[in-house]
Amino acid sequence: MFFTSVRLWIVPLVLVTSADATTQALRFDFGPNSAALGWTAVSQYTLYNSTRGYGLVSANGVTASTSLGTNATSNTAHDALAGNRPFSFAVDLPEGNYDVTLQVGDPAAPADTTVKAETRRLMVESLPTATGEVQTRTFTVNIRTPALPDGRSVSLKPRERGVAHWDQRLTLEFNGAHPAVASIEIQRNDDALTIYLAGDSTVTDQPGEPWAAWGQMLTRFFPAGVAIANHAESGLSLASFRNSNRLEKILSTLKPGDYVFIQFGHNDMKEKGEGVGPFTTYAADLRSYVDAIRAKGGKPVLVTSMYRRRFDQGRLVDTLGDYPVAVRQVSKEKEVPLIDLHEMSRRLITALGPEQSKLAFVHFPAGAYPGQDKDVKDDTHFSAYGAYSLARCIVEGIRAQVPSLALRLAPDIPGYNPDLPSLPASFALPPSPPASEVRIPDGDGR
Numbered sequence: 289m290f291f292t293s294v295r296l297w298i299v300p301l302v303l304v305t306s307a308d309a310t311t312q313a314l315r316f317d318f319g320p321n322s323a324a325l326g327w328t329a330v331s332q333y334t335l336y337n338s339t340r341g342y343g344l345v346s347a348n349g350v351t352a353s354t355s356l357g358t359n360a361t362s363n364t365a366h367d368a369l370a371g372n373r374p375f376s377f378a379v380d381l382p383e384g385n386y387d388v389t390l391q392v393g394d395p396a397a398p399a400d401t402t403v404k405a406e407t408r409r410l411m412v413e414s415l416p417t418a419t420g421e422v423q424t425r426t427f428t429v430n431i432r433t434p435a436l437p438d439g440r441s442v443s444l445k446p447r448e449r450g451v452a453h454w455d456q457r458l459t460l461e462f463n464g465a466h467p468a469v470a471s472i473e474i475q476r477n478d479d480a481l482t483i484y485l486a487g488d489s490t491v492t493d494q495p496g497e498p499w500a501a502w503g504q505m506l507t508r509f510f511p512a513g514v515a516i517a518n519h520a521e522s523g524l525s526l527a528s529f530r531n532s533n534r535l536e537k538i539l540s541t542l543k544p545g546d547y548v549f550i551q552f553g554h555n556d557m558k559e560k561g562e563g564v565g566p567f568t569t570y571a572a573d574l575r576s577y578v579d580a581i582r583a584k585g586g587k588p589v590l591v592t593s594m595y596r597r598r599f600d601q602g603r604l605v606d607t608l609g610d611y612p613v614a615v616r617q618v619s620k621e622k623e624v625p626l627i628d629l630h631e632m633s634r635r636l637i638t639a640l641g642p643e644q645s646k647l648a649f650v651h652f653p654a655g656a657y658p659g660q661d662k663d664v665k666d667d668t669h670f671s672a673y674g675a676y677s678l679a680r681c682i683v684e685g686i687r688a689q690v691p692s693l694a695l696r697l698a699p700d701i702p703g704y705n706p707d708l709p710s711l712p713a714s715f716a717l718p719p720s721p722p723a724s725e726v727r728i729p730d731g732d733g734r
Contacts, residue, residue: 314474319367320352342379349373355395366395370468378459385480385515389426393417394468404461405429407453407493410508430515443532463718487520487551489729497719500675522729525556526573544585553593553611566614574618594633597667599642627685636706647712648674658722673715680704
């Protein structure tokens with residue numbers, strides 16, 4: 289960081305409680321120099337542990353960087369931590385929304401920093417800085433725990449245990465060709481607008497490469513003051529989402545004016561039993577979600593499920609039957625905004641064609657990613673490129689169907705036409721470090 293104070297102190301971080309986290313900002317100074325009053329020093333040796341409550345989670349390849357100008361002293365030097373590979377920083381925090389302000393840049397070399405939060409949520413996309421240049425970015429992150437107010441909790445699946453989006457801390461990943469961070473400021477923001485996501489594996493924060501989903505890309509398209517709370521999870525239907533207390537978890541923190549996006553169908557269509565179907569149980573569940581959200585002052589938005597990648601003689605085949613039709617009917621009946629991702633994904637996948645569309649899905653040869661010893665051909669779940677493209681479709685749906693929320697989009701987003709998508713070769717997002725285990729999304733590719 290750049291500092292102008294003459295007298296500097298190293299101040300240890302005092303962990304905050306739920307009460308004082310609402311008013312107390314946390315300030316971390318990255319690099320080898322001493323930290324200013326009110327800041328906590330973080331060097332390449334400051335590793336996270338539960339006693340300290342903050343620190344680097346992965347520090348391999350992290351180096352201290354500093355630059356002393358002609359007239360500079362160590363008190364005013366710009367310093368940072370930089371890496372030749374991704375690294376992460378975590379801090380224990382209570383559940384809630386937090387504004388995060390970063391200064392990125394390397395005083396000694398050009399840098400290129402991509403920032404992801406929690407489980408691979410894209411927050412800052414490829415921010416290049418020249419030698420000695422510092423850029424500042426602020427965004428809002430939602431963090432949560434499984435706990436419910438009455439002492440019960442969300443019923444987590446085995447694949448969710450240990451993931452960053454259910455723990456009691458904020459995790460930031462710094463990625464890119466040469467990531468460099470000079471400082472982090474964290475301030476609780478109880479007034480932030482929250483967009484909740486209820487859905488399945490095509491929406492969730494996928495924990496490991498090469499899988500991705502549109503919910504963890506949507507964060508890139510909103511500025512500070514808007515948080516995405518992605519409660520979607522692999523393998524879930526409307527019924528199992530509710531039965532595992534996930535809808536109740538959303539309702540427990542939902543504020544009047546917050547939005548809830550609802551996208552299910554891939555797993556609902558597999559449910560069997562007397563009377564089960566798109567226009568019976570599925571539609572009834574959609575109505576009950578809408579009513580529960582509105583009763584809390586929230587704003588529901590219905591999203592139709594996207595196409596799977598299935599071509600027959602060069603023509604894309606719809607595998608979802610009447611489930612998208614049922615969503616459209618409930619939207620009209622209940623006067624709920626509708627984002628027709630089913631239709632937009634049809635246009636997108638058709639435009640890419642049978643071969644190029646493989647790059648939007650998880651089609652990778654054996655060895656493409658750590659722990660992947662076999663070819664992967666998944667025509668239901670998406671690559672980072674596919675997830676990003678679907679998030680662009682969601683943004684266009686917001687612009688067209690949810691004008692009040694469109695006013696809150698980031699100002700730098702150009703229009704997007706799924707009939708003329710940007711090609712996979714033009715897309716670059718650095719992959720996150722491998723998880724401790726490969727977590728394949730639940731649900732088959734029917």
